[in-house]
Amino acid sequence: MKPKFALLIAAVLTAFVLVIVAGVVRSLAQPSPVELAAGLDNSLPNDNVAQATATVQAYQQQLLEANQRIEEANRTIDEANARLQEPIVVREPAPAQQPIAQAPAQPQPAAQDPLPATQAPAVPQYPISADQAGQLALAAAPGAGLLATPELVNYAGTAAYEVRLDRGLVYVDATTGAVLTNNAVVPPTQVPAPTTISADAAASAAVAYLGGGTVVRVELEEEHGALVYEVRFANDSRVYVDAYSGSVVYAKVESGSSNDDKKDDDKKDDDN
Numbered sequence: 250m251k252p253k254f255a256l257l258i259a260a261v262l263t264a265f266v267l268v269i270v271a272g273v274v275r276s277l278a279q280p281s282p283v284e285l286a287a288g289l290d291n292s293l294p295n296d297n298v299a300q301a302t303a304t305v306q307a308y309q310q311q312l313l314e315a316n317q318r319i320e321e322a323n324r325t326i327d328e329a330n331a332r333l334q335e336p337i338v339v340r341e342p343a344p345a346q347q348p349i350a351q352a353p354a355q356p357q358p359a360a361q362d363p364l365p366a367t368q369a370p371a372v373p374q375y376p377i378s379a380d381q382a383g384q385l386a387l388a389a390a391p392g393a394g395l396l397a398t399p400e401l402v403n404y405a406g407t408a409a410y411e412v413r414l415d416r417g418l419v420y421v422d423a424t425t426g427a428v429l430t431n432n433a434v435v436p437p438t439q440v441p442a443p444t445t446i447s448a449d450a451a452a453s454a455a456v457a458y459l460g461g462g463t464v465v466r467v468e469l470e471e472e473h474g475a476l477v478y479e480v481r482f483a484n485d486s487r488v489y490v491d492a493y494s495g496s497v498v499y500a501k502v503e504s505g506s507s508n509d510d511k512k513d514d515d516k517k518d519d520d521n
Contacts, residue, residue: 451478
């Protein structure tokens with residue numbers, strides 16, 4: 250029995266008992282049957298005494314029945330209270346089992362025949378071959394050497410050959426043959442080292458400068474940071490000739506020489 254239903258029965262029975270109790274109290278407040286009978290004997294005529302007696306008996310019978318109903322109501326209330334004290338076990342209905350939907354069977358892909366062991370993916374063909382790309386790269390970097398076979402790569406979204414040279418990488422378009430990038434470093438132009446003139450050439454330049462004379466010694470030396478030939482003459486005159494250009498840079502002419510008028514110019518050259 251559910252708790253709400255049991256409480257409803259107890260409330261109805263309690264109300265019923267209260268109604269009966271109120272009726273009994275009202276009856277007790279009225280004069281007793283004996284008093285009514287005595288009063289009736291004194292006030293009523295003899296023919297009404299029997300009627301009053303019958304009324305009193307009927308009232309007593311109703312009172313007896315009311316007491317019995319009260320007792321039955323009390324018993325019902327006790328039974329309801331006893332049921333309320335019992336633990337209530339609430340059984341929830343078992344959930345209905347939902348049918349398990351079966352997924353439709355997936356079609357199995359048809360077995361494909363394996364590729365033959367000798368079959369390889371096709372390599373795209375381009376107008377420019379690897380050998381041609383190597384030659385184009387070498388032409389773009391004169392004097393460079395090829396280190397490896399050019400490889401086909403994706404250069405900025407363009408199919409190109411990567412050519413590895415000893416000076417760097419060169420990328421050649423596989424379709425047009427144009428050089429996309431040239432990273433081959435060109436070595437700087439080497440200036441050949443200046444060569445010196447011979448001692449005989451320096452002596453000839455000194456003799457021509459003095460207008461004659463006998464050369465007794467020619468020495469290569471450094472004067473004032475410049476490499477020069479010192480040409481000495483028999484009269485102890487000295488002429489210094491640039492070892493690279495062959496020009497006279499300084500002259501010391503002794504007296505008695507026919508070239509005394511060149512002393513001033515020689516001094517100027519010495520100062521320079």
